[in-house]
Amino acid sequence: MISYLIVVEDVMAQAHVPFDKRLKRIVRRHDRMQSSGAVKTVTSDGLIVARPRVYRPKFPLRGLLAIVVLGFLFKGAVYASLGTEAYVERVIALQQGSVMEQAGGWIMQADPATKFIAEGFGAVFTE
Template sequence: MGAGIKYSEFKMDEAATDFQKRLKRIGKRHARLEHGYVSVVGEDGLIITKPKRKSGGFPLRVLATLVLCFFGFKILLISQLGPEGYATRVDLLKTGTVIEQGGAWLLQADPVSLAVADGINKLTL
């Protein structure tokens, strides 16, 4: 300790710093609880409030649903138009604007879509 600082002053300073740290920690916890919380009864019988978990930033389920809908739409078109008619329409898109060419690239027939569309046609006929 320094020459002019007494032991009691040092303890008071340390206590004030600890108190400020505790206040900061409590403030952060309250800020997290503002966005919702869940009350849980612990093993010892105490009721503890925990902040609700944040949902993972990007909704993976929504993306998966969109991809499935896209492939379902593509399969439906292939089964209704037939592989040749579908290929003709995709080729027509390839001669269009940049956006249409991008759509043609996305909509080009793949082996899985052709096989599923063929299976659907066999079931309905």
């Protein structure tokens, strides 16, 4: 009789393991829905299912990328319109100014991307 009780207790302990794992998963999902919101959808059988909202980073990466691209386009347009010598002279003048002007001079240095873009703008400015 004692061996039978030990076997039954062992089986019962193992039966609680999947339940505990499922319960933890449900609680984590509920916590995520509480913190980030929920998206409710209706399935084909008419059941309304709530899922946690997908995390989207709050930092606008696309906006930052657009600013960098526009900056390179601006540098290329200025480089093409001024010419190489005038552009270099102005950048050198910026690098000898205040701290902010030095930062601007460092940013405005002619790099390969600026020269490549300036070649494209060169056809527009020469006509």
